Amino acid sequence: MKDEADLTAVFSALADPTRRAILQRLAEGDATVSELAEPFGLRQPTISKHLRILEDAGFIRQGRDAQRRPRSLVVGGPLEDVDAWLRPFREQWERRFDALESFLDKKAKRAAKKGERR
Amino acid sequence: MSTTGHAKTTIDRATFTITFQRTFQAPREDVFDAWTQPEQLAEWWDPSGARLAECAVDLRPGGAFKLVNRDSVHGPPFTGVYRVIERASLLVFDAMGALGTVRLDNERGLTQMTVTIRCASAEHLEQFVKLGVDVGTERTLDNLVAHLADHHRA
Numbered sequence: 001m002k003d004e005a006d007l008t009a010v011f012s013a014l015a016d017p018t019r020r021a022i023l024q025r026l027a028e029g030d031a032t033v034s035e036l037a038e039p040f041g042l043r044q045p046t047i048s049k050h051l052r053i054l055e056d057a058g059f060i061r062q063g064r065d066a067q068r069r070p071r072s073l074v075v076g077g078p079l080e081d082v083d084a085w086l087r088p089f090r091e092q093w094e095r096r097f098d099a100l101e102s103f104l105d106k107k108a109k110r111a112a113k114k115g116e117r118r
Numbered sequence: 119m120s121t122t123g124h125a126k127t128t129i130d131r132a133t134f135t136i137t138f139q140r141t142f143q144a145p146r147e148d149v150f151d152a153w154t155q156p157e158q159l160a161e162w163w164d165p166s167g168a169r170l171a172e173c174a175v176d177l178r179p180g181g182a183f184k185l186v187n188r189d190s191v192h193g194p195p196f197t198g199v200y201r202v203i204e205r206a207s208l209l210v211f212d213a214m215g216a217l218g219t220v221r222l223d224n225e226r227g228l229t230q231m232t233v234t235i236r237c238a239s240a241e242h243l244e245q246f247v248k249l250g251v252d253v254g255t256e257r258t259l260d261n262l263v264a265h266l267a268d269h270h271r272a
Contacts, residue, residue, distance in 0.1 A: 015239055089136075090136070092165045093127075093233075095165035096163060096164075097138060097140050097231075097233075099164070100142075100149075100152055101140070101142055104142050104144040104149065105144075108144060108148075
């Protein structure tokens with residue numbers, strides 16, 4: 001699990017819609033800066049800024065090809081940390097709904113008993 | 119604890135939404151009342167299984183609710199305001215800065231419950247989660263989950 005500062009970087013990287021769209025695009029395959037800039041109608045310096053933020057947060061990396069320098073998603077990157085961090089929250093709600101389920105079961109049994117007595 | 123299966127959790131990072139899905143062997147009205155009648159809500163809301171120390175419900179659009187766990191380890195009170203109340207099908211509320219929606223659908227005599235928690239941004243999602251789960255809770259839950267897993271195996 002990453003520490004607090006890293007997670008903050010991860011969340012602020014995800015906070016921007018353009019950066020989320022870039023991640024979605026890269027999930028389909030590697031792309032160069034110009035390939036990424038075009039569909040978003042952004043100038044290269046702007047897209048480079050977004051890419052740097054994503055790279056610093058550990059989401060993406062630059063390929064070895066010095067000419068094209070394609071960006072690619074990091075497998076098992078920070079999204080997994082976000083998942084791990086969310087897990088206790090998820091489990092808390094799951095347990096809450098387990099409790100709701102057993103509450104409803106009990107209620108149904110009580111109602112059935114009442115019905116028998118009638 | 120009986121399980122009807124069909125438990126699903128999804129997190130959509132693009133819309134900062136967490137969705138929980140459950141199917142219950144109970145009529146929609148019963149599930150809706152369990153969410154909205156304070157004496158019923160108090161019995162299941164605390165994930166630790168304890169009855170709530172306080173459960174105040176003003177069930178009308180704009181009405182407030184406040185749910186306080188007996189054990190403060192389980193986080194701050196859960197407070198909010200009801201937005202939409204349509205008995206048996208829909209409950210919408212603002213809580214802790216997020217929008218909560220409980221949708222109940224009838225499915226061959228069973229009730230399919232879809233709970234979504236939508237935050238305004240990624241930072242907000244982070245904050246919301248943090249409010250709900252402090253480190254102490256995380257540890258408690260991990261212990262409990264381990265305990266339950268053991269219990270099931272036995």
